[in-house]
Amino acid sequence: MEDVTDLAGGSVGGESGADRRTGGDRELVERARQGDTEAFGELIGKHRSRARGWAERMTGDPHMADDIVQDALIRAFLHMGSLADTSRFLPWLHRIVRNQANMRLRRGGPHRREKPFASFGTGDGGDRVDWGDLDSVLRHLARTAADEAANDRDPAESLLRKETYETIHALLHCLSEKERGIFQAYFFRQLSPEQIADLYRMTTGSIYTYIHRSRKKLRQEHIRVSLGLSPVRKGGDGLVRHNVLALPEWPAHRSTKTTFMDGIARLLDAIGDRRETAELMGVSLFAFRMKISDRSTFADGIYMFDWKEAFTATMREFGYRAAVLCGQLADSPAPLLGAVERFPVVLPVEESVLPFIRKHLDRGKPLLYFDTSTARPYVHEWSVLYGYDDDRRIVYLTDPAFPEGKTMSYDDVIDNPIRFLAAVEGDPHDRDGTAGTREREADRRRRADRTVRLAVRFAKQGCEYVPMTNYLRYTSGLAAYDRWIGHLRGRHTEPNRYGLGQLAMVYADARRQAADYLRGAPFEGEAMRLTLLASEAYEQAAEALGKLSGAMPFVRTSERLEPDARERCAVHVEQARAFEAAAVGYLEKAIESMGEGITG
The missing domain is CATH 1.10.10.10 (Winged helix-like DNA-binding domain superfamily/Winged helix DNA-binding domain)
Known part of the structure; x- marks a missing residue:
């Protein structure tokens, strides 16, 4: 039995090594043998560094090792079906890496590692x-x-x-x-x-x-x-296409600073389902969310949730199906790692992205796209992708900083280190009015009941989504205010000025949406009175955060905050916390007045 040594010096080829390391791979290998690219991506993520270590020890050249591993993984993907024993994946992969390394090392001449074509000669005749x-x-x-x-x-x-x-x-x-x-x-x-x-x-x-x-x-x-993938060829074959959808006008009063939900609202609006943004923000709970990094006032807490589940659940709540394409690029540092660490590892090839884009745009439906090249002051945000042009090799999309939108090359889309594209499928159950008025009101009541209960639970218990990466920690719910205040008043913490501006802007807007949503909640009697009081309290929380946003506008800056400025910011956050705590208290009483109610 062939024995293979891993990077830590242990055996992965013997019985104990196989039990320890390859046993957990068997299900992934079996799925990959059936053509499951996500399973193969997980295998790459687990064993790429080990394979690179093998290659570097064989060649003594880290650059050559990278090329060898790339070729070896491609060959492994193409020949997964030839692996009969799923418990022998690592020895099998090692054999492929070794063969690729030997082929590279056998190439002689002065240009052994990168042989220019002029050095091949013309042969014997x-x-x-x-x-x-x-x-x-x-x-x-x-x-x-x-x-x-x-x-x-x-x-x-x-x-x-x-x-x-x-x-x-x-x-x-x-x-x-x-x-x-x-x-x-x-x-x-x-x-x-x-x-x-x-x-x-x-x-x-x-x-x-x-x-x-x-x-x-x-x-x-x-x-x-x-991988046997054929590129779209230009000219004469009828495959060169373009399709640019006309997005409806998007007035400022309908937009929200939570660009994930702003994009969803625009997707629905584009297919004729014009819902109030406050309703979408409320039902999805983004109006009530707050998450702050435990390290400083970085803005990354805004993005720390399960993107795929959030999109799917929101679509489901309004009677739609969701189509999501997600991944993180192999060998490319991914921003917001805590949010995308569960995404499969993917390769930068057009055929894994462009057909998904064309399919939905050709059906008249734009897509939600996570853009890591947004314009200042943003670093990355969700945009709406609404057009493509195969001849110019560009897509058309919105940008929070450009009301007129922008274009992006296919190469930039493919090279995006975070792959997240989502689209709406199907039609809502009652958009055409087939459901009766009483049914629709009951549905709105059910949603509102569910929303206020989940909003209270989030405020009290925080968010269930926790990154797997150890050094990424966040505090959510009402406790997030305490963490925020601690960053501003702490002696050993330097608040991040840029992140502070974005946090204030986004959460001030979210609390305004919460107030608007609760004002329209279809409750009655005491529950309605208490919900309106909660709405007023959220409005006051929004005003306090709005003052913070006015004092610390969202701009790209690295300036340090002086002690006096930090204290003024802390006071605004403290006020916002007091108002939101009061709002949560009113909602708790409203739930009590409704009894068990409808919680589905």
């Missing part, structure tokens, strides 16, 4: 090769690959070379004409970036940018070709 012409080089490489494969004593090496040569046309044709020309000059003609800059009348820095971009595109194209 045959047609002349113009090494300054790209197509001539490609034809030569493809032609000689078959001959070398027939004579090579190492079948694995010859197969690798043959596969590489035969796919090189597809790889290079993913570049634009200018990128291709610069790539050809640099790699085939061996010109320096300075010489190429003179040739194209560009700066040397721009040439380096083109080369870097070309490498990135070629790497993505290599993944696509290796």
